Amino acid sequence: MARASVGRDAKPPRPVRIGCDLADADAVAESITAFGERYLSRVYSATERAQTGEAPVRLAARFAGKEAVLKVLRNSSDIRYDEIEIVLDAEGAPWVRLAPRAQQRANAEQLGPIAISLSHERGMALATAVAIPDYQPLH
Numbered sequence: 001m002a003r004a005s006v007g008r009d010a011k012p013p014r015p016v017r018i019g020c021d022l023a024d025a026d027a028v029a030e031s032i033t034a035f036g037e038r039y040l041s042r043v044y045s046a047t048e049r050a051q052t053g054e055a056p057v058r059l060a061a062r063f064a065g066k067e068a069v070l071k072v073l074r075n076s077s078d079i080r081y082d083e084i085e086i087v088l089d090a091e092g093a094p095w096v097r098l099a100p101r102a103q104q105r106a107n108a109e110q111l112g113p114i115a116i117s118l119s120h121e122r123g124m125a126l127a128t129a130v131a132i133p134d135y136q137p138l139h
Contacts, residue, residue: 016130021067045085045134070084073106079101111131
């Protein structure tokens with residue numbers, strides 16, 4: 001089988017970016033008890049709060065989702081939780097909506113849309129986020 005020739009300066013393909021995280025619903029409940037509205041408004045959007053009914057296990061899934069997205073974005077210590085929104089589409093599937101600054105980071109990293117999967121069971125929440133690099137953002 002013949003190999004395709006690649007110029008010396010050709011960049012190797014970049015791997016898919018994957019981030020995952022676990023969150024404890026009890027820890028989220030404790031944060032709500034300790035900090036109340038201050039915690040909720042700093043971490044979750046009004047849409048996230050409405051869609052979860054503010055149930056700790058569902059909020060924990062959103063929190064894990066935000067952490068997973070931060071791992072996909074890399075070098076994202078300046079991105080706040082409220083700049084990443086995990087919302088449900090019309091069929092109930094979660095998707096990621098980024099605020100302008102977070103979207104600029106994704107564009108700078110040449111990432112396409114970030115796919116997300118959430119799950120929760122027995123008080124623990126899991127999220128996995130995936131993005132494909134070398135995406136050309138729409139202008």
